[in-house]
Amino acid sequence: xxxxxxxxxxxxxxxxxxxxxxxxxxxxxxxxxxxxxxxxxxxxxxxxxxxxxxxxxxxxxxxxxxxxxxxxxxxxxxxxxxxxxxxxxxxxxxxxxxxxxxxxxxxxxxxxxxxxxxxxxxxxxxxxxxxxxxxxxxxxxxxxxxxxxxxxxxxxxxxxxxxxxxxxxxx
Numbered sequence: 818x819x820x821x822x823x824x825x826x827x828x829x830x831x832x833x834x835x836x837x838x839x840x841x842x843x844x845x846x847x848x849x850x851x852x853x854x855x856x857x858x859x860x861x862x863x864x865x866x867x868x869x870x871x872x873x874x875x876x877x878x879x880x881x882x883x884x885x886x887x888x889x890x891x892x893x894x895x896x897x898x899x900x901x902x903x904x905x906x907x908x909x910x911x912x913x914x915x916x917x918x919x920x921x922x923x924x925x926x927x928x929x930x931x932x933x934x935x936x937x938x939x940x941x942x943x944x945x946x947x948x949x950x951x952x953x954x955x956x957x958x959x960x961x962x963x964x965x966x967x968x969x970x971x972x973x974x975x976x977x978x979x980x981x982x983x984x985x986x987x988x
Contacts, residue, residue: 840891842926845870845880852890853882856911863970865907870895873906879930883923892919894927896939903931905941920950924957928986937987942979944969951980959984 845853850867857864873880873895883891892910896903905927910919931939942965943950951961959982968979 839886840883840922842881842883845874845882845893845895847871847874849882849890853893856890857909859912860909862972873897878906879903881923881926881930883919883926889914892923894923896927896930898931898934898936901935901937903927903934903936903939905939908941920953921957924953928957928984932986937985939984939986941982942968943982945978945980951982954982954984957984 850870853870854864854867870880876897878895878897880893880895882893885891890911891914892908894908895906897906898904908920908923908927910923927939939959941954941959943954945964955961961980962983963981965979965981967976969977971977
């Protein structure tokens with residue numbers, strides 16, 4: 818028996834069966850907006866509008882979608898590059914796919930893209946009350962560096978503070 822036949826098919830790793838092998842990134846296009854907007858509305862009390870996404874695309878911001886093998890939208894991010902900094906404007910995991918590690922995949926892709934642009938920092942704002950997101954960012958290496966007072970609207974009245982976070986990409 819030759820060496821290639823010494824292993825049964827079930828002994829060999831099947832990359833196609835691994836979840837990360839079944840997803841891909843693609844740029845946001847107008848064709849995706851009808852799919853994306855209901856996810857945005859479900860994920861946030863104050864979601865971005867169609868116009869916000871259209872403006873981001875028109876401005877040339879990086880807008881990437883994470884899509885699975887069934888053509889379902891797992892999540893997306895929108896980021897703006899200014900000089901040697903990338904500012905994360907929107908990152909969303911489809912609520913139907915949360916708590917499966919997709920936020921980490923999105924942040925890894927953002928970090929890689931920022932490094933390819935020779936950015937030194939990634940910056941973001943997050944609602945002070947969004948402890949889960951702050952924890953995800955902290956696990957990814959972001960540090961809380963400040964606060965923007967009364968930054969976010971709230972449904973019940975007074976505006977909510979934003980926590981300013983940053984990630985240093987290069988030492």
